[in-house]
Amino acid sequence: MDELPVIKTRRKGRNLTQSMLIPSEGMIIRALWAAPPGLLSDIADLRQALARRYGADACCPVTVQRHLVQISQSGTAPFWRIVDPDRPFAKRMSGGPERIRERLAEER
Numbered sequence: 868m869d870e871l872p873v874i875k876t877r878r879k880g881r882n883l884t885q886s887m888l889i890p891s892e893g894m895i896i897r898a899l900w901a902a903p904p905g906l907l908s909d910i911a912d913l914r915q916a917l918a919r920r921y922g923a924d925a926c927c928p929v930t931v932q933r934h935l936v937q938i939s940q941s942g943t944a945p946f947w948r949i950v951d952p953d954r955p956f957a958k959r960m961s962g963g964p965e966r967i968r969e970r971l972a973e974e975r
Contacts, residue, residue: 870894872921888923895934899944905974908949910935910956932956947971 872888879885894917902908914926939946939960948971950957952964960967 872923874921874923885925886923888918888921888926889930890917890926890934892934892937894921895931896938896944899938899946899948902945902948904945904948905971906948907951907971909951910949913949932959936960945970945974948974 870891870893872890872894874886874888876884877887895913898913898917902913910928910931914928914931918924918926935946935950936959938944939950939962942961946960947967950960950967952967952971957964957967
């Protein structure tokens with residue numbers, strides 16, 4: 868069963884507001900396991916899917932990145948399905964870009 872989402876309202880522009888999902892680590896883990904094995908998905912797509920699922924306009928990119936780093940260190944979910952090894956963010960993952968490439972190749 869999913870936990871209750873944390874959605875905060877923030878200002879966007881001069882007169883607009885935006886609802887921002889602050890995802891839990893569990894939400895990210897479930898999304899990673901749902902990503903297709905052996906294929907590289909996009910972090911932005913993951914964030915958009917989570918926002919839609921929980922009824923928010925957007926999903927916090929900083930929180931998602933923090934959770935991905937923690938997940939890569941704990942090994943609780945296949946973070947390599949979402950993190951592009953050619954992007955600078957991959958260097959923050961446990962094992963770096965090489966581990967991501969190796970794990971994707973193993974799943975193919």
